[in-house]
Amino acid sequence: MIFWLSLILGGLLLAIAFWPTQRKDSEYLEQLNQTLYVNSMDEDHKAVNFNSLTGETFVQKVKRRITNVKLQLGRFAALKIAIYFCLVAFVSYYANQTFLPFSPIYVLIIGQIVGVFVGLSLLEARQKKEFEMAFPDALNMLASAVSSGESLMHSIIFVGKTLEGSVGEEFKRMGERLQLGESPDTVFRKSCNRFPYQSFQFFVITLRANMQRGGQLKDVITRLNRLMFDARAIEKKKYALTSEARTSAKIVAAIPFFFLFMLQYLSPENYDFVMNHPKGQPILYYVLISEAIGISIVWGLMRGVR
Helix, strand or coil: CHHHHHHHHHHHHHHHHHCCCCCHHHHHHHHHHHHHCCCCCCCCCCCCCCHHHHCCCHHHHHHHHHHHHHHHHCCCHHHHHHHHHHHHHHHHHHHHHHCCCCCHHHHHHHHHHHHHHHHHHHHHHHHHHHHHHHHHHHHHHHHHHHHCCCCHHHHHHHHHHHCCHHHHHHHHHHHHHHHCCCCHHHHHHHHHHHCCCHHHHHHHHHHHHHHHHCCCHHHHHHHHHHHHHHHHHHHHHHHHHHHHHHHHHHHHHHHHHHHHHHHHHHCHHHHHHHHHCCCCHHHHHHHHHHHHHHHHHHHHHHHCCC
Protein backbone atom coordinates (compact mmCIF):
# COMPACT_ATOMS: atom_id res chain seq x y z
CA MET A 1 0.00 0.00 0.00
CA ILE A 2 2.78 2.42 0.90
CA PHE A 3 4.58 1.54 -2.33
CA TRP A 4 1.58 2.40 -4.52
CA LEU A 5 0.89 5.55 -2.51
CA SER A 6 4.47 6.73 -3.02
CA LEU A 7 4.27 6.03 -6.76
CA ILE A 8 1.00 7.95 -7.15
CA LEU A 9 2.25 10.87 -5.07
CA GLY A 10 5.55 10.98 -6.96
CA GLY A 11 3.75 11.00 -10.30
CA LEU A 12 1.50 13.85 -9.20
CA LEU A 13 4.47 15.87 -7.97
CA LEU A 14 6.32 15.31 -11.25
CA ALA A 15 3.27 16.43 -13.20
CA ILE A 16 2.98 19.57 -11.06
CA ALA A 17 6.68 20.33 -11.36
CA PHE A 18 6.77 20.03 -15.16
CA TRP A 19 3.31 21.43 -15.83
CA PRO A 20 3.70 24.42 -18.19
CA THR A 21 2.75 27.62 -16.42
CA GLN A 22 1.85 30.84 -18.11
CA ARG A 23 4.12 33.72 -17.25
CA LYS A 24 2.67 37.02 -16.22
CA ASP A 25 4.56 38.71 -19.05
CA SER A 26 2.01 37.41 -21.56
CA GLU A 27 -1.14 37.99 -19.51
CA TYR A 28 -1.88 41.21 -21.37
CA LEU A 29 -2.00 39.21 -24.62
CA GLU A 30 -4.80 37.11 -23.18
CA GLN A 31 -6.64 40.24 -22.01
CA LEU A 32 -6.32 41.86 -25.43
CA ASN A 33 -7.42 38.63 -27.02
CA GLN A 34 -10.70 38.83 -25.11
CA THR A 35 -11.40 42.33 -26.40
CA LEU A 36 -9.75 42.37 -29.84
CA TYR A 37 -10.51 38.90 -31.14
CA VAL A 38 -11.69 38.85 -34.74
CA ASN A 39 -11.83 36.05 -37.26
CA SER A 40 -9.96 38.08 -39.83
CA MET A 41 -7.63 40.98 -39.35
CA ASP A 42 -9.00 42.71 -42.41
CA GLU A 43 -12.61 42.65 -41.29
CA ASP A 44 -12.27 45.04 -38.38
CA HIS A 45 -8.96 46.58 -39.55
CA LYS A 46 -7.11 45.21 -36.54
CA ALA A 47 -3.34 45.10 -36.82
CA VAL A 48 -2.94 41.83 -34.90
CA ASN A 49 -5.13 38.81 -34.23
CA PHE A 50 -4.03 37.98 -30.70
CA ASN A 51 -5.90 34.71 -30.72
CA SER A 52 -3.45 33.40 -33.33
CA LEU A 53 -0.65 33.96 -30.81
CA THR A 54 -2.24 32.82 -27.55
CA GLY A 55 -5.25 30.61 -28.30
CA GLU A 56 -4.35 26.89 -28.36
CA THR A 57 -6.29 23.82 -27.43
CA PHE A 58 -4.69 20.85 -25.71
CA VAL A 59 -4.59 18.85 -28.95
CA GLN A 60 -2.93 21.76 -30.76
CA LYS A 61 -0.29 22.03 -28.04
CA VAL A 62 0.47 18.32 -28.31
CA LYS A 63 0.77 18.54 -32.11
CA ARG A 64 2.98 21.62 -31.80
CA ARG A 65 5.32 19.85 -29.38
CA ILE A 66 5.56 16.77 -31.60
CA THR A 67 6.35 18.93 -34.64
CA ASN A 68 8.94 20.93 -32.71
CA VAL A 69 10.62 17.75 -31.45
CA LYS A 70 10.94 16.47 -35.02
CA LEU A 71 12.42 19.78 -36.16
CA GLN A 72 14.83 19.90 -33.22
CA LEU A 73 16.07 16.35 -33.79
CA GLY A 74 16.54 16.93 -37.51
CA ARG A 75 17.20 14.00 -39.82
CA PHE A 76 16.32 10.46 -38.67
CA ALA A 77 14.17 11.86 -35.84
CA ALA A 78 12.22 8.59 -35.44
CA LEU A 79 15.46 6.59 -35.18
CA LYS A 80 16.88 8.98 -32.57
CA ILE A 81 13.68 8.74 -30.53
CA ALA A 82 13.75 4.93 -30.68
CA ILE A 83 17.40 4.84 -29.56
CA TYR A 84 16.61 7.24 -26.71
CA PHE A 85 13.75 5.07 -25.45
CA CYS A 86 15.96 1.98 -25.66
CA LEU A 87 18.63 3.73 -23.56
CA VAL A 88 16.03 4.81 -21.01
CA ALA A 89 14.73 1.23 -20.83
CA PHE A 90 18.26 -0.14 -20.34
CA VAL A 91 19.05 2.39 -17.59
CA SER A 92 15.73 1.65 -15.86
CA TYR A 93 16.34 -2.11 -16.00
CA TYR A 94 19.92 -1.74 -14.76
CA ALA A 95 18.89 0.54 -11.89
CA ASN A 96 16.10 -1.84 -10.90
CA GLN A 97 18.38 -4.87 -10.94
CA THR A 98 21.13 -3.07 -9.04
CA PHE A 99 19.34 -0.86 -6.53
CA LEU A 100 15.58 -1.33 -6.57
CA PRO A 101 13.56 -4.38 -5.52
CA PHE A 102 10.46 -3.46 -7.54
CA SER A 103 8.80 -5.16 -10.46
CA PRO A 104 10.73 -4.55 -13.73
CA ILE A 105 7.52 -3.71 -15.62
CA TYR A 106 6.53 -0.93 -13.20
CA VAL A 107 10.05 0.49 -13.16
CA LEU A 108 10.20 0.38 -16.97
CA ILE A 109 6.90 2.28 -17.31
CA ILE A 110 7.87 4.89 -14.73
CA GLY A 111 11.32 5.24 -16.30
CA GLN A 112 9.83 5.85 -19.75
CA ILE A 113 7.43 8.50 -18.39
CA VAL A 114 10.24 10.28 -16.56
CA GLY A 115 12.44 9.95 -19.66
CA VAL A 116 9.80 11.68 -21.80
CA PHE A 117 9.54 14.59 -19.37
CA VAL A 118 13.32 14.93 -19.07
CA GLY A 119 13.89 14.64 -22.83
CA LEU A 120 11.25 17.25 -23.67
CA SER A 121 12.61 19.61 -21.04
CA LEU A 122 16.18 19.30 -22.35
CA LEU A 123 15.10 19.83 -25.96
CA GLU A 124 13.01 22.88 -25.08
CA ALA A 125 15.81 24.35 -22.98
CA ARG A 126 18.30 23.84 -25.82
CA GLN A 127 15.94 25.41 -28.36
CA LYS A 128 15.25 28.41 -26.13
CA LYS A 129 18.95 28.97 -25.52
CA GLU A 130 19.71 28.77 -29.23
CA PHE A 131 16.84 31.13 -29.99
CA GLU A 132 17.96 33.71 -27.44
CA MET A 133 21.50 33.62 -28.83
CA ALA A 134 20.55 33.96 -32.52
CA PHE A 135 17.40 36.09 -32.50
CA PRO A 136 19.12 39.43 -31.70
CA ASP A 137 21.43 38.86 -34.69
CA ALA A 138 18.37 38.20 -36.85
CA LEU A 139 16.83 41.48 -35.72
CA ASN A 140 20.04 43.37 -36.53
CA MET A 141 20.18 41.82 -40.02
CA LEU A 142 16.51 42.58 -40.61
CA ALA A 143 16.91 46.20 -39.51
CA SER A 144 19.96 46.63 -41.77
CA ALA A 145 18.15 45.13 -44.77
CA VAL A 146 15.09 47.32 -44.22
CA SER A 147 17.21 50.47 -43.80
CA SER A 148 18.99 49.71 -47.10
CA GLY A 149 15.67 49.89 -48.95
CA GLU A 150 14.67 46.23 -49.15
CA SER A 151 11.04 45.27 -48.69
CA LEU A 152 9.99 43.40 -45.57
CA MET A 153 9.55 40.09 -47.41
CA HIS A 154 12.96 40.32 -49.09
CA SER A 155 14.52 41.33 -45.76
CA ILE A 156 13.10 38.19 -44.13
CA ILE A 157 14.46 36.09 -47.01
CA PHE A 158 17.86 37.74 -46.61
CA VAL A 159 17.96 36.86 -42.92
CA GLY A 160 16.96 33.27 -43.70
CA LYS A 161 19.75 32.87 -46.26
CA THR A 162 22.41 34.57 -44.11
CA LEU A 163 21.74 33.35 -40.58
CA GLU A 164 22.48 29.76 -39.61
CA GLY A 165 20.70 27.62 -37.07
CA SER A 166 17.03 27.07 -36.27
CA VAL A 167 16.23 30.81 -36.25
CA GLY A 168 17.68 31.25 -39.75
CA GLU A 169 15.77 28.20 -40.98
CA GLU A 170 12.52 29.60 -39.62
CA PHE A 171 13.10 32.97 -41.29
CA LYS A 172 13.81 31.12 -44.52
CA ARG A 173 10.51 29.24 -44.19
CA MET A 174 8.70 32.51 -43.48
CA GLY A 175 10.13 34.09 -46.63
CA GLU A 176 9.31 31.08 -48.78
CA ARG A 177 5.73 30.96 -47.51
CA LEU A 178 5.25 34.67 -48.13
CA GLN A 179 6.66 34.25 -51.66
CA LEU A 180 4.23 31.41 -52.35
CA GLY A 181 1.33 33.69 -51.47
CA GLU A 182 0.35 32.50 -48.01
CA SER A 183 -1.33 35.13 -45.88
CA PRO A 184 0.88 36.82 -43.29
CA ASP A 185 -1.52 35.64 -40.57
CA THR A 186 -0.92 31.98 -41.45
CA VAL A 187 2.83 32.42 -41.84
CA PHE A 188 3.24 34.23 -38.51
CA ARG A 189 0.99 31.78 -36.68
CA LYS A 190 3.11 28.83 -37.86
CA SER A 191 6.26 30.66 -36.81
CA CYS A 192 4.80 31.40 -33.37
CA ASN A 193 4.06 27.69 -33.01
CA ARG A 194 7.71 26.99 -33.78
CA PHE A 195 9.00 29.61 -31.30
CA PRO A 196 6.33 30.22 -28.61
CA TYR A 197 8.33 32.90 -26.81
CA GLN A 198 7.23 36.40 -25.79
CA SER A 199 10.06 38.14 -27.63
CA PHE A 200 9.17 36.40 -30.91
CA GLN A 201 5.51 37.22 -30.41
CA PHE A 202 6.40 40.89 -29.90
CA PHE A 203 8.41 40.72 -33.12
CA VAL A 204 5.46 39.21 -35.00
CA ILE A 205 3.15 41.90 -33.61
CA THR A 206 5.58 44.55 -34.86
CA LEU A 207 5.78 43.05 -38.35
CA ARG A 208 2.02 42.60 -38.67
CA ALA A 209 1.27 46.11 -37.44
CA ASN A 210 3.80 47.55 -39.87
CA MET A 211 2.37 45.59 -42.80
CA GLN A 212 -1.13 46.72 -41.90
CA ARG A 213 -0.52 50.33 -40.90
CA GLY A 214 3.00 51.23 -42.05
CA GLY A 215 5.62 53.07 -40.01
CA GLN A 216 9.36 53.25 -39.32
CA LEU A 217 10.09 49.55 -39.07
CA LYS A 218 13.84 50.01 -38.61
CA ASP A 219 13.41 52.18 -35.51
CA VAL A 220 10.83 49.81 -34.03
CA ILE A 221 13.05 46.75 -34.58
CA THR A 222 16.05 48.56 -33.11
CA ARG A 223 14.08 49.44 -30.00
CA LEU A 224 12.75 45.89 -29.75
CA ASN A 225 16.30 44.57 -29.98
CA ARG A 226 17.39 46.92 -27.20
CA LEU A 227 14.48 45.77 -25.03
CA MET A 228 15.49 42.16 -25.63
CA PHE A 229 19.06 42.88 -24.55
CA ASP A 230 17.79 44.59 -21.40
CA ALA A 231 15.42 41.72 -20.66
CA ARG A 232 18.22 39.19 -21.13
CA ALA A 233 20.43 41.19 -18.78
CA ILE A 234 17.68 41.17 -16.15
CA GLU A 235 17.19 37.42 -16.64
CA LYS A 236 20.91 36.77 -16.15
CA LYS A 237 20.91 38.95 -13.06
CA LYS A 238 17.98 36.97 -11.68
CA TYR A 239 19.82 33.69 -12.23
CA ALA A 240 22.96 35.14 -10.65
CA LEU A 241 21.06 36.23 -7.55
CA THR A 242 19.34 32.84 -7.18
CA SER A 243 22.32 30.67 -8.16
CA GLU A 244 23.35 30.00 -4.55
CA ALA A 245 19.86 28.89 -3.55
CA ARG A 246 19.47 26.69 -6.64
CA THR A 247 22.87 25.06 -6.14
CA SER A 248 22.15 24.44 -2.46
CA ALA A 249 18.80 22.86 -3.30
CA LYS A 250 20.42 20.53 -5.86
CA ILE A 251 23.13 19.46 -3.40
CA VAL A 252 20.66 18.84 -0.58
CA ALA A 253 18.41 16.85 -2.92
CA ALA A 254 21.30 14.71 -4.16
CA ILE A 255 22.79 13.88 -0.75
CA PRO A 256 20.25 11.14 0.29
CA PHE A 257 20.53 9.36 -3.05
CA PHE A 258 24.33 9.63 -2.99
CA PHE A 259 24.52 8.05 0.48
CA LEU A 260 22.01 5.38 -0.53
CA PHE A 261 24.20 4.57 -3.53
CA MET A 262 27.33 4.38 -1.35
CA LEU A 263 25.49 2.33 1.27
CA GLN A 264 25.20 -0.56 -1.17
CA TYR A 265 28.99 -0.94 -1.26
CA LEU A 266 29.95 0.24 2.25
CA SER A 267 27.28 -1.64 4.19
CA PRO A 268 25.34 -4.18 2.11
CA GLU A 269 23.44 -5.43 5.20
CA ASN A 270 21.96 -2.02 5.95
CA TYR A 271 21.24 -1.43 2.27
CA ASP A 272 19.39 -4.74 2.04
CA PHE A 273 17.45 -3.84 5.20
CA VAL A 274 16.30 -0.49 3.76
CA MET A 275 15.50 -1.82 0.29
CA ASN A 276 14.07 -5.30 0.95
CA HIS A 277 13.09 -5.69 4.60
CA PRO A 278 9.43 -4.87 5.40
CA LYS A 279 10.48 -2.80 8.42
CA GLY A 280 13.14 -0.89 6.49
CA GLN A 281 11.13 -0.06 3.37
CA PRO A 282 9.07 2.69 5.09
CA ILE A 283 12.37 4.56 5.58
CA LEU A 284 12.98 4.40 1.83
CA TYR A 285 9.44 5.57 1.05
CA TYR A 286 9.76 8.42 3.53
CA VAL A 287 13.01 9.56 1.89
CA LEU A 288 11.54 9.43 -1.61
CA ILE A 289 8.30 11.21 -0.70
CA SER A 290 10.00 13.91 1.40
CA GLU A 291 12.59 14.52 -1.32
CA ALA A 292 9.88 14.79 -3.98
CA ILE A 293 7.88 17.26 -1.89
CA GLY A 294 10.95 19.34 -1.07
CA ILE A 295 12.19 19.48 -4.66
CA SER A 296 8.71 20.40 -5.92
CA ILE A 297 8.43 23.25 -3.43
CA VAL A 298 11.88 24.61 -4.29
CA TRP A 299 11.19 24.23 -8.02
CA GLY A 300 7.91 26.12 -7.66
CA LEU A 301 9.60 28.92 -5.72
CA MET A 302 12.32 29.24 -8.34
CA ARG A 303 9.86 29.33 -11.22
CA GLY A 304 7.86 31.97 -9.40
CA VAL A 305 10.76 34.43 -9.28
CA ARG A 306 10.02 37.52 -11.39
